[in-house]
Amino acid sequence: MHSLKGVKRRNTMILYLLLTVMAIVWVVPILWIILTSFRGEGGAFVNYFWPKTYTFHNYVQLFTNSQYPFGRWFLNTLFVSIVSGFISTALVLAMAYSLSRLRFKLKGPFLKVALVLNMFPGFMAMFAIYYILKAAGLTQSLFALILVYVSGAGLGFYIQKGFFDTIPYSLDESAMLDGATKWQIFTKITLPLSKPIIVFTALTAFTGPWMDFIFAQVIMGDNVKNYTVAIGLYSMMTKETANSLFMSFAAGAVIIAIPITILFIVLQRFYVSGVTSGSVKG
Amino acid sequence: MFKRKKHSTFEAHIPLTKLFKKADGATKASYIIMGAANIANKQYLKGFIFLLLEISWVAWLFTTGLKAYHNMITLGTHAQGLVYDKKLGISVLKAGDNSMLLLLWGMLAVIITVLFILLYRANLGSARKIWELKQDGETLPTLKQDLASLLDEKMHVTLMAIPMTGVLFFTILPLIYMIAIAFTSYDHNHLPPKNLFSWVGFANFGNVISGQMANTFFPVLAWTLIWAVAATVTSFFFGVILAMMINAKGIKGKKVFRTIFILTMAIPAFISLLIMNNMFADGGLVNTLLINSGLIKTSLPFFTNPLFAKFTIIVVNLWIGIPATMLVTTGILQNQSEEQIEAAEIDGANKFQIFRSITFPQIVFVMAPSLIQQFIGNVNNFNVIYLLTGGGPANSNYYGAGSTDLLITWLYNLTLNTADYNLASVIGILIFILSATFSLIAYKKISNSGMEA
Numbered sequence: 001m002h003s004l005k006g007v008k009r010r011n012t013m014i015l016y017l018l019l020t021v022m023a024i025v026w027v028v029p030i031l032w033i034i035l036t037s038f039r040g041e042g043g044a045f046v047n048y049f050w051p052k053t054y055t056f057h058n059y060v061q062l063f064t065n066s067q068y069p070f071g072r073w074f075l076n077t078l079f080v081s082i083v084s085g086f087i088s089t090a091l092v093l094a095m096a097y098s099l100s101r102l103r104f105k106l107k108g109p110f111l112k113v114a115l116v117l118n119m120f121p122g123f124m125a126m127f128a129i130y131y132i133l134k135a136a137g138l139t140q141s142l143f144a145l146i147l148v149y150v151s152g153a154g155l156g157f158y159i160q161k162g163f164f165d166t167i168p169y170s171l172d173e174s175a176m177l178d179g180a181t182k183w184q185i186f187t188k189i190t191l192p193l194s195k196p197i198i199v200f201t202a203l204t205a206f207t208g209p210w211m212d213f214i215f216a217q218v219i220m221g222d223n224v225k226n227y228t229v230a231i232g233l234y235s236m237m238t239k240e241t242a243n244s245l246f247m248s249f250a251a252g253a254v255i256i257a258i259p260i261t262i263l264f265i266v267l268q269r270f271y272v273s274g275v276t277s278g279s280v281k282g
Numbered sequence: 283m284f285k286r287k288k289h290s291t292f293e294a295h296i297p298l299t300k301l302f303k304k305a306d307g308a309t310k311a312s313y314i315i316m317g318a319a320n321i322a323n324k325q326y327l328k329g330f331i332f333l334l335l336e337i338s339w340v341a342w343l344f345t346t347g348l349k350a351y352h353n354m355i356t357l358g359t360h361a362q363g364l365v366y367d368k369k370l371g372i373s374v375l376k377a378g379d380n381s382m383l384l385l386l387w388g389m390l391a392v393i394i395t396v397l398f399i400l401l402y403r404a405n406l407g408s409a410r411k412i413w414e415l416k417q418d419g420e421t422l423p424t425l426k427q428d429l430a431s432l433l434d435e436k437m438h439v440t441l442m443a444i445p446m447t448g449v450l451f452f453t454i455l456p457l458i459y460m461i462a463i464a465f466t467s468y469d470h471n472h473l474p475p476k477n478l479f480s481w482v483g484f485a486n487f488g489n490v491i492s493g494q495m496a497n498t499f500f501p502v503l504a505w506t507l508i509w510a511v512a513a514t515v516t517s518f519f520f521g522v523i524l525a526m527m528i529n530a531k532g533i534k535g536k537k538v539f540r541t542i543f544i545l546t547m548a549i550p551a552f553i554s555l556l557i558m559n560n561m562f563a564d565g566g567l568v569n570t571l572l573i574n575s576g577l578i579k580t581s582l583p584f585f586t587n588p589l590f591a592k593f594t595i596i597v598v599n600l601w602i603g604i605p606a607t608m609l610v611t612t613g614i615l616q617n618q619s620e621e622q623i624e625a626a627e628i629d630g631a632n633k634f635q636i637f638r639s640i641t642f643p644q645i646v647f648v649m650a651p652s653l654i655q656q657f658i659g660n661v662n663n664f665n666v667i668y669l670l671t672g673g674g675p676a677n678s679n680y681y682g683a684g685s686t687d688l689l690i691t692w693l694y695n696l697t698l699n700t701a702d703y704n705l706a707s708v709i710g711i712l713i714f715i716l717s718a719t720f721s722l723i724a725y726k727k728i729s730n731s732g733m734e735a
């Protein structure tokens with residue numbers, strides 16, 4: 001009975017049991033929000049798990065309610081995330097490459113200053129940024145939002161720099177001997193080797209606008225038609241509206257989660273190599 | 283391997299003071315008239331750009347710059363108020379100085395001048411370069427060559443110009459502005475444009491550390507630290523265990539399990555946290571299911587009892603934190619060398635010993651920098667608190683904060699709810715000092731232990 005094989009099998013069974021319980025804990029909230037988005041009755045709080053009636057009404061309402069123009073918010077977010085995703089990726093890679101591969105006098109001091117600037121809580125500067133945008137006459141516009149998201153690129157280069165640091169320098173040197181300029185080395189040698197980190201950077205830059213509900217809210221104020229989905233959905237959850245709009249909120253949450261989840265699953269291997277390659281070197 | 287000696291790649295230059303004594307007239311003129319050396323040596327475009335920028339700066343200084351500096355020092359002298367209008371025969375509201383805008387313009391003026399000083403240095407550097415090349419009897423680069431160098435030896439200028447502009451206007455300018463606010467009386471009693479505020483030195487710091495605000499600051503600080511340590515350690519520890527469990531030999535469907543946990547990472551935090559907030563509320567799903575099943579009689583105070591709420595926050599955070607650690611740990615485990623473990627097995631080490639002495643230290647070593655970042659991230663974890671409890675339950679002993687507020691959410695409340703911008707800035711600076719000190723010590727410890735290994 002107590003053979004080695006038996007013990008092993010028992011251990012495996014315990015592991016399966018634990019993993020299954022954990023998997024349920026992680027799946028239940030997601031399942032619940034999906035079920036809620038199709039629930040035909042009740043409000044924010046019901047005392048049962050499975051809905052009594054199923055309906056598409058919550059989704060329809062999301063796209064027909066003029067007070068909460070979800071369709072427009074979705075397009076706003078898509079626009080902002082694509083534009084800022086492209087620009088941020090280019091800028092982050094440019095910064096990371098310069099600070100990893102190129103030699104110039106102020107590199108050391110700049111890296112130290114960047115470290116210090118990153119230590120200040122971002123929220124502290126939020127209101128000052130609002131007044132700067134206001135002084136420039138840019139508040140409440142999608143352009144301002146893109147500007148703010150893109151401007152973060154100058155200091156968010158650490159993971160990418162860590163990746164560039166791992167590419168052997170001998171490749172650059174042999175290209176230099178062949179007479180290649182730095183620009184040619186960057187575009188023809190380094191970038192083609194950096195696919196994982198490019199994808200990782202683009203993924204994080206693209207998903208940012210879908211999740212930011214607080215910075216965007218400060219910039220947009222009450223200009224509902226320029227909201228992104230994150231502010232929009234959050235604005236549906238005020239004390240007065242939370243109960244009546246909860247099922248539509250759930251429907252909106254499902255709609256946002258679908259594209260991000262698909263993107264994430266397809267690109268997760270890049271995500272892992274991005275995080276680990278950056279953290280090895282710190 | 284690639285570390286060369288410092289400065290060895292940069293040529294030694296003649297000091298600028300020495301250059302002034304030795305150089306020719308045009309180079310000397312560059313010390314006052316920017317671009318003179320360039321123009322005298324036929325680098326017209328470069329020279330005229332320098333000159334034009336100098337003229338614009340001087341013009342700016344005398345038209346608006348000096349006034350901006352003066353206003354920054356006084357922060358305005360005329361408060362908004364009623365002024366008797368003789369024509370109308372009544373008192374009318376007259377706009378006063380707006381201290382907030384004056385301070386902002388002042389900070390911008392400081393940045394403009396710093397940029398001008400950098401430009402002036404670049405002008406001298408350029409003049410020196412010309413002089414040095416001429417001394418060596420070499421030809422000067424043409425405009426075309428100068429432009430081509432922007433894609434070669436000066437490529438960092440090309441690549442970094444745009445991101446650096448962004449950093450300057452959206453990070454540095456706002457930050458020095460907010461730091462300056464910490465030294466003013468910009469609170470709910472001194473709100474522009476209605477009232478002026480003024481410089482008060484370190485009074486706000488005194489207020490937070492030993493004055494009225496200390497009763498709020500120290501408890502909130504303590505909870506912030508407890509939370510950051512607990513959240514980082516628990517997420518890391520359980521994440522590693524989960525990864526080990528999934529990667530254990532004999533477990534089938536590894537990919538399915540992994541995908542289930544990773545799925546949750548893709549859901550925006552504001553959605554999952556708001557759902558958790560709903561699920562754990564007094565009338566929420568968890569409580570009603572527990573009551574229906576007869577396990578409890580009355581709702582558990584997940585968010586309404588201060589101590590209970592703190593536990594709830596840390597536990598709910600695991601739901602978000604564990605998958606991220608699991609994902610990275612899996613990557614490390616898959617790259618682990620089998621030989622080392624087999625060698626240990628041959629030496630008679632059991633599974634736990636292998637984990638404790640080989641696998642776990644490796645994971646810690648690789649993840650140490652990201653753990654430091656996670657700790658800092660948790661100190662500043664606005665989302666979890668704001669969305670789960672909103673800082674509540676309310677605490678009448680605190681000013682502008684609830685029982686579960688972190689320093690960062692308190693900072694947010696101080697600006698948005700109570701309009702005490704100066705206190706908020708002080709808190710921001712203190713968070714900075716906390717984060718900076720911690721990471722400095724932690725990184726030093728890592729690099730020391732890295733050398734021993």
